[in-house]
Amino acid sequence: MPDVFVTRQVHFSAAHRLYNPTLSDEENDRLFGLCNNPNGHGHNYVIEVTVVGSLDPLTGYVIDLKELKDLCEVEILSKVDHKHLNLDVPFLRDINPTAENLAVRFFEILEPHLQRPNARLHAVKVWETDRNHAEYRGDR
Amino acid sequence: MPDVFVTRQVHFSAAHRLYNPTLSDEENDRLFGLCNNPNGHGHNYVIEVTVVGSLDPLTGYVIDLKELKDLCEVEILSKVDHKHLNLDVPFLRDINPTAENLAVRFFEILEPHLQRPNARLHAVKVWETDRNHAEYRGDR
Amino acid sequence: MPDVFVTRQVHFSAAHRLYNPTLSDEENDRLFGLCNNPNGHGHNYVIEVTVVGSLDPLTGYVIDLKELKDLCEVEILSKVDHKHLNLDVPFLRDINPTAENLAVRFFEILEPHLQRPNARLHAVKVWETDRNHAEYRGDR
Amino acid sequence: MPDVFVTRQVHFSAAHRLYNPTLSDEENDRLFGLCNNPNGHGHNYVIEVTVVGSLDPLTGYVIDLKELKDLCEVEILSKVDHKHLNLDVPFLRDINPTAENLAVRFFEILEPHLQRPNARLHAVKVWETDRNHAEYRGDR
Amino acid sequence: MPDVFVTRQVHFSAAHRLYNPTLSDEENDRLFGLCNNPNGHGHNYVIEVTVVGSLDPLTGYVIDLKELKDLCEVEILSKVDHKHLNLDVPFLRDINPTAENLAVRFFEILEPHLQRPNARLHAVKVWETDRNHAEYRGDR
Amino acid sequence: MPDVFVTRQVHFSAAHRLYNPTLSDEENDRLFGLCNNPNGHGHNYVIEVTVVGSLDPLTGYVIDLKELKDLCEVEILSKVDHKHLNLDVPFLRDINPTAENLAVRFFEILEPHLQRPNARLHAVKVWETDRNHAEYRGDR
Numbered sequence: 001m002p003d004v005f006v007t008r009q010v011h012f013s014a015a016h017r018l019y020n021p022t023l024s025d026e027e028n029d030r031l032f033g034l035c036n037n038p039n040g041h042g043h044n045y046v047i048e049v050t051v052v053g054s055l056d057p058l059t060g061y062v063i064d065l066k067e068l069k070d071l072c073e074v075e076i077l078s079k080v081d082h083k084h085l086n087l088d089v090p091f092l093r094d095i096n097p098t099a100e101n102l103a104v105r106f107f108e109i110l111e112p113h114l115q116r117p118n119a120r121l122h123a124v125k126v127w128e129t130d131r132n133h134a135e136y137r138g139d140r
Numbered sequence: 141m142p143d144v145f146v147t148r149q150v151h152f153s154a155a156h157r158l159y160n161p162t163l164s165d166e167e168n169d170r171l172f173g174l175c176n177n178p179n180g181h182g183h184n185y186v187i188e189v190t191v192v193g194s195l196d197p198l199t200g201y202v203i204d205l206k207e208l209k210d211l212c213e214v215e216i217l218s219k220v221d222h223k224h225l226n227l228d229v230p231f232l233r234d235i236n237p238t239a240e241n242l243a244v245r246f247f248e249i250l251e252p253h254l255q256r257p258n259a260r261l262h263a264v265k266v267w268e269t270d271r272n273h274a275e276y277r278g279d280r
Numbered sequence: 281m282p283d284v285f286v287t288r289q290v291h292f293s294a295a296h297r298l299y300n301p302t303l304s305d306e307e308n309d310r311l312f313g314l315c316n317n318p319n320g321h322g323h324n325y326v327i328e329v330t331v332v333g334s335l336d337p338l339t340g341y342v343i344d345l346k347e348l349k350d351l352c353e354v355e356i357l358s359k360v361d362h363k364h365l366n367l368d369v370p371f372l373r374d375i376n377p378t379a380e381n382l383a384v385r386f387f388e389i390l391e392p393h394l395q396r397p398n399a400r401l402h403a404v405k406v407w408e409t410d411r412n413h414a415e416y417r418g419d420r
Numbered sequence: 421m422p423d424v425f426v427t428r429q430v431h432f433s434a435a436h437r438l439y440n441p442t443l444s445d446e447e448n449d450r451l452f453g454l455c456n457n458p459n460g461h462g463h464n465y466v467i468e469v470t471v472v473g474s475l476d477p478l479t480g481y482v483i484d485l486k487e488l489k490d491l492c493e494v495e496i497l498s499k500v501d502h503k504h505l506n507l508d509v510p511f512l513r514d515i516n517p518t519a520e521n522l523a524v525r526f527f528e529i530l531e532p533h534l535q536r537p538n539a540r541l542h543a544v545k546v547w548e549t550d551r552n553h554a555e556y557r558g559d560r
Numbered sequence: 561m562p563d564v565f566v567t568r569q570v571h572f573s574a575a576h577r578l579y580n581p582t583l584s585d586e587e588n589d590r591l592f593g594l595c596n597n598p599n600g601h602g603h604n605y606v607i608e609v610t611v612v613g614s615l616d617p618l619t620g621y622v623i624d625l626k627e628l629k630d631l632c633e634v635e636i637l638s639k640v641d642h643k644h645l646n647l648d649v650p651f652l653r654d655i656n657p658t659a660e661n662l663a664v665r666f667f668e669i670l671e672p673h674l675q676r677p678n679a680r681l682h683a684v685k686v687w688e689t690d691r692n693h694a695e696y697r698g699d700r
Numbered sequence: 701m702p703d704v705f706v707t708r709q710v711h712f713s714a715a716h717r718l719y720n721p722t723l724s725d726e727e728n729d730r731l732f733g734l735c736n737n738p739n740g741h742g743h744n745y746v747i748e749v750t751v752v753g754s755l756d757p758l759t760g761y762v763i764d765l766k767e768l769k770d771l772c773e774v775e776i777l778s779k780v781d782h783k784h785l786n787l788d789v790p791f792l793r794d795i796n797p798t799a800e801n802l803a804v805r806f807f808e809i810l811e812p813h814l815q816r817p818n819a820r821l822h823a824v825k826v827w828e829t830d831r832n833h834a835e836y837r838g839d840r
Binding site: 173 | 284335
């Protein structure tokens with residue numbers, strides 16, 4: 001069966017602050033500008049999760065996209081939606097919540113759940129706004 | 141000259157928390173649910189400002205939309221973009237930052253600047269997400 | 281308190297066929313063309329529901345948009361999503377499912393649930409595609 | 421039968437220059453800035469045409485939106501698409517092609533074709549970009 | 561000449577039902593849930609066709625995108641637009657019309673028409689909704 | 701550190717004409733049709749610039765996307781926005797301004813500015829409309 005890439009988009013709204021606690025305030029301001037506002041700012045984030053694999057001959061699916069959506073809901077959205085990413089999310093506690101770091105962390109969280117005989121996680125893309133996004137495809 | 145409605149869209153990213161300080165924590169939770177997260181959450185907000193008036197025969201404009209954009213920049217965006225709406229914005233300090241209250245407050249801020257011989261502010265629309273918005277057209 | 285218009289967008293996917301059973305096949309073909317395919321075709325529909333009213337001073341809401349979304353879910357989406365509008369939906373059985381008729385019928389269904397001291401249903405807009413929509417504002 | 425608003429969106433790509441030939445070059449520069457580039461610039465324009473009327477009991481339509489699309493095609497798109505609005509379009513020759521003037525002129529062109537027993541033209545909206553638009557509803 | 565990827569998006573509206581006739585009704589319900597509604601449901605589908613190749617020095621094109629659009633029109637859209645994918649489309653008769661299977665089948669149909677000295681079909685992407693899509697890049 | 705792809709979208713509005721001066725008028729008409737209108741037409745162009753690289757451990761960035769936006773502003777937008785691409789832009793003077801040629805030229809302009817220890821330019825994508833785009837990934 002040929003390989004096909006299937007993608008599911010999910011959404012969440014969250015606050016965050018770009019800030020490296022090992023640096024001085026001046027250095028944080030220089031590096032992150034407006035994004036370093038101490039009380040935070042926020043976004044409507046979009047996550048696009050892509051799985052690649054061969055088609056299951058029984059279903060014509062690579063993976064049931066409803067299952068992929070539910071996995072995102074349980075593993076990610078329930079923990080980040082309507083939260084402050086720096087303060088409320090255990091799996092983000094030690095990192096600066098840039099779109100890049102979110103894409104890597106979300107990939108690492110989802111990948112173990114997506115190791116199937118016919119399929120595997122291909123990429124996670126994270127939009128902060130309609131104009132900015134980061135994509136991680138694993139360390140291959 | 142006939143009346144025409146002209147609209148300019150602007151964007152900002154901010155954190156907020158839905159919260160009424162005169163109510164108990166339980167009551168706030170009941171009324172605002174996830175939106176009452178103590179550390180806040182956030183959105184990519186869109187504001188749509190509509191001015192109605194007759195066309196200036198010299199320009200073919202109701203109002204120069206670049207002027208309208210600059211007005212939004214100075215009076216609103218410079219104060220709310222990359223901020224926490226409950227904590228960082230003087231003109232929002234005493235209200236619960238729902239989309240409805242933002243639309244009313246932004247309208248009140250812009251209206252005095254848009255009283256022209258040929259034109260006036262018609263409406264301010266505020267999107268919190270692609271799926272939710274509030275519009276205020278003044279107290280007429 | 282001033283009047284504000286609040287809007288919630290919801291989505292569903294359905295099949296339909298434009299067809300008037302009181303007319304001949306030739307007449308149906310002439311009136312509805314491709315949309316009269318006997319086995320039906322389908323759309324990703326968008327519904328935009330707008331409520332107008334004064335702000336509740338306790339919440340800063342006209343109406344909780346989550347309540348509005350849940351109302352749409354129970355009264356409309358649970359009955360039309362992933363259905364054939366001509367064959368599967370009791371409240372559409374006797375009408376031709378044009379966007380116009382859907383907007384009127386959805387308005388009639390929602391209006392009795394949205395008669396509040398401070399607010400009422402203002403409009404229901406139905407998109408068949410990004411390029412086509414119909415809006416009904418009641419028989420005022 | 422109740423009144424319903426139906427809308428069809430159409431698209432075209434054109435060059436234009438904002439310029440008033442009765443004014444000096446300096447005055448044109450001051451009023452129109454970048455939009456006064458002598459060789460012109462361009463946009464992907466969107467036109468949204470809204471007709472209001474009662475539903476035809478035979479069809480459940482206010483007006484067949486395919487007919488509305490074809491009318492836009494013949495009367496407007498065939499004359500403006502892939503053209504320079506200042507130089508190539510007879511019905512725009514004597515006006516400055518702002519979004520406002522386009523909305524008024526397109527309305528005036530379409531209105532005589534949309535005087536039906538059950539329906540009439542309600543509004544024409546013209547987008548220059550996703551962020552700017554003008555709407556004309558006639559001189560009522 | 562360098563290789564460039566060029567893409568044309570086309571749209572169609574269709575009904576479909578996810579259903580494997582070799583399985584029991586219970587098994588179909590378990591696998592496809594709402595998507596297995598016997599009377600079908602539907603979508604506004606988007607197809608994105610990408611061709612890769614070197615630039616023709618005469619035109620600066622990889623391929624004339626109008627030619628690519630016309631090819632999609634003749635080979636695909638004329639057969640699936642405003643149809644029921646399970647019942648009306650000969651080239652889909654023996655497969656379950658998931659987005660994955662559509663992407664593979666559309667690729668197989670278009671590829672023989674896109675074998676040029678300077679270019680070849682790279683990928684076909686099919687969206688069922690704004691949030692779900694499948695992409696096939698051939699069996700390389 | 702793992703490799704991540706980061707993308708920034710920027711926008712400009714410009715006129716252009718598809719035309720090869722070494723060919724006859726008849727040949728230009730045959731090859732470019734409506735796009736060969738002598739007075740030009742125009743688009744709202746979108747450019748998507750993607751940089752790939754490892755995360756800077758200090759910032760969690762591949763590259764500061766504000767720096768990437770400013771680079772696009774200085775090197776590209778200031779020269780093409782509100783211009784006629786065939787007549788006003790020195791770096792496009794000798795090429796036919798197809799989306800393909802724009803993608804290649806923009807890539808060549810940006811690449812020397814994006815050679816970092818941890819990162820490099822990956823791709824430039826140019827949309828003429830929502831339905832057409834070209835992407836160049838360098839001559840690798």
